[in-house]
Amino acid sequence: MAHLNSEQVKKRLADGNQRFVDGIALHHKFHPHRHKDIQDQAPFAIVLGCSDSRVPIETIFDQSFGDLFIIRIAGNIVAPSQMGSVEFAISKFKVSLIVVLGHSNCGAISATIDECISKTHLSGSLHSITNRIKPSILPLISLNLPNHKLMNKAVEVNIINSVKQLQDQSPIIKEAIENNKLKVVGANYSLKSGVVQFLT
Numbered sequence: 001m002a003h004l005n006s007e008q009v010k011k012r013l014a015d016g017n018q019r020f021v022d023g024i025a026l027h028h029k030f031h032p033h034r035h036k037d038i039q040d041q042a043p044f045a046i047v048l049g050c051s052d053s054r055v056p057i058e059t060i061f062d063q064s065f066g067d068l069f070i071i072r073i074a075g076n077i078v079a080p081s082q083m084g085s086v087e088f089a090i091s092k093f094k095v096s097l098i099v100v101l102g103h104s105n106c107g108a109i110s111a112t113i114d115e116c117i118s119k120t121h122l123s124g125s126l127h128s129i130t131n132r133i134k135p136s137i138l139p140l141i142s143l144n145l146p147n148h149k150l151m152n153k154a155v156e157v158n159i160i161n162s163v164k165q166l167q168d169q170s171p172i173i174k175e176a177i178e179n180n181k182l183k184v185v186g187a188n189y190s191l192k193s194g195v196v197q198f199l200t
């Protein structure tokens with residue numbers, strides 16, 4: 001495949017999501033024989049998404065084997081190992097777009113909201129996730145928003161913060177952005193409609 005710039009990548013993902021929403025996905029039948037010729041991978045995008053079982057990333061973008069380099073973690077947070085995976089993909093493949101993909105009703109976000117409001121006690125390992133989401137949530141708590149609005153806003157702010165961290169905290173990503181070779185964008189998937197809305 002010819003090298004795609006970030007706008008072309010975004011369009012390819014948006015077109016795939018539209019096919020998924022319209023029920024005319026191209027990549028819904030998989031067979032090992034059809035994919036045995038993929039020796040070397042050449043993904044055209046990196047997606048940092050949530051582990052939520054309702055958000056299968058290749059499916060919602062209607063993409064196939066070898067298309068997307070995907071990192072999934074609860075709450076689509078950026079911790080050192082996620083950053084390392086992204087840096088690996090940037091240095092290995094000609095990828096022009098990183099998408100941070102959050103989604104409605106994210107369990108990791110709601111666990112963090114509960115923790116902030118009712119001071120629930122979570123296990124130490126779970127803390128390593130919620131501690132990274134908390135900075136997105138805490139400024140929203142004092143706004144006294146209704147629950148669903150707080151949830152939606154928190155999902156959005158958490159996506160934007162992950163985008164910023166990817167943009168700012170890695171010299172490798174920074175350099176690629178400065179050389180106009182790479183963009184980092186946020187996107188929000190609606191469990192209800194199946195639509196991915198790009199935020200930037």
Ligand SMILES: [Zn+2]
Nearest residue numbers: 050052106107
């Ligand atoms: Zn989630």
